[in-house]
Amino acid sequence: MGRLDGKVIVLSAAAQGIGKASAIAFAKEGAQVTATDINGEKLKELDGIPGIKTKVVDVTKKDQVGALAKDFDYVDVLFNVAGFVHHGSILECEESDWDFTMNVNVRSMYLMIKAFLSWHITLPPLSPVWLMVKLDKFVNRCVYSTSKAAIIGLTKSVAADFLEQGIRCNCICPGTVDTPSLRQRIQDRPDPEQAFKDFMARQKSGRLCTAEEVAHLSVYLASDESAYVTGTEAIIDGGWRL
Numbered sequence: 638m639g640r641l642d643g644k645v646i647v648l649s650a651a652a653q654g655i656g657k658a659s660a661i662a663f664a665k666e667g668a669q670v671t672a673t674d675i676n677g678e679k680l681k682e683l684d685g686i687p688g689i690k691t692k693v694v695d696v697t698k699k700d701q702v703g704a705l706a707k708d709f710d711y712v713d714v715l716f717n718v719a720g721f722v723h724h725g726s727i728l729e730c731e732e733s734d735w736d737f738t739m740n741v742n743v744r745s746m747y748l749m750i751k752a753f754l755s756w757h758i759t760l761p762p763l764s765p766v767w768l769m770v771k772l773d774k775f776v777n778r779c780v781y782s783t784s785k786a787a788i789i790g791l792t793k794s795v796a797a798d799f800l801e802q803g804i805r806c807n808c809i810c811p812g813t814v815d816t817p818s819l820r821q822r823i824q825d826r827p828d829p830e831q832a833f834k835d836f837m838a839r840q841k842s843g844r845l846c847t848a849e850e851v852a853h854l855s856v857y858l859a860s861d862e863s864a865y866v867t868g869t870e871a872i873i874d875g876g877w878r879l
């Protein structure tokens with residue numbers, strides 16, 4: 638028996654990294670997973686995995702998010718994973734960087750949660766979990782940190798407002814996770830070798846987190862094992878913050 642048998646789960650940014658690892662872990666535990674991403678080509682890597690259906694969705698587009706929500710009679714779990722990392726202090730953050738980041742990282746979650754909640758709230762049985770992801774280090778991450786702080790506020794607000802309907806909302810706060818976008822960010826630095834050393838130097842555990850380790854936490858939060866957990870920031874950072 639799987640820990641997520643029969644659960645209907647929708648997630649964004651499932652083509653790589655944490656989203657992909659979580660989609661695979663959800664399906665392994667018996668969930669019916671709809672894995673979405675803006676990148677249709679990469680999403681194809683999930684095709685053929687039992688329990689996973691894929692769909693191309695840009696989570697910043699209200700019409701696409703609305704159409705996705707209407708595909709379902711109900712969902713148990715919505716996992717909002719899409720996010721973008723802008724590098725720089727406030728002085729390097731142009732208005733366009735600010736708007737782009739807030740749009741992908743925060744407005745997309747507003748759109749997804751609102752679309753799914755307003756469509757599904759009237760349709761029992763419902764006990765969805767809304768999960769989000771944020772990061773907690775602030776150097777050269779001005780708009781990124783701002784956007785992720787906003788996600789904590791959104792998490793607590795949704796958790797408080799829909800507690801009595803049995804809807805839970807939590808966010809996941811990883812440290813540095815070894816994903817394709819992290820590798821790309823390192824490559825994009827003027828001295829990638831030094832950038833990698835810098836990333837490693839701040840890992841007190843001596844290693845990076847894997848996407849699969851975050852997926853274990855995703856499974857727990859998506860399952861009934863976490864039935865009494867809501868409005869929380871679930872930290873998985875190998876002791877980075879200590």
Ligand code: NAD
Nearest residue numbers: 650652654655675676695696719720770772813814816818
């Ligand atoms: P990633 O950056 O490797 O992949 C992101 C995925 O999001 C890609 O497949 C991309 O196509 C998709 N995407 C981008 N814009 C989209 C849009 N508008 N609509 C739909 N999909 C879109 O993923 P990751 O590194 O696993 O990060 C996932 C989440 O975790 C992000 O929110 C990120 O900020 C957060 N996070 C990552 C780390 C890390 O170290 N990797 C640490 C903490 C938090």
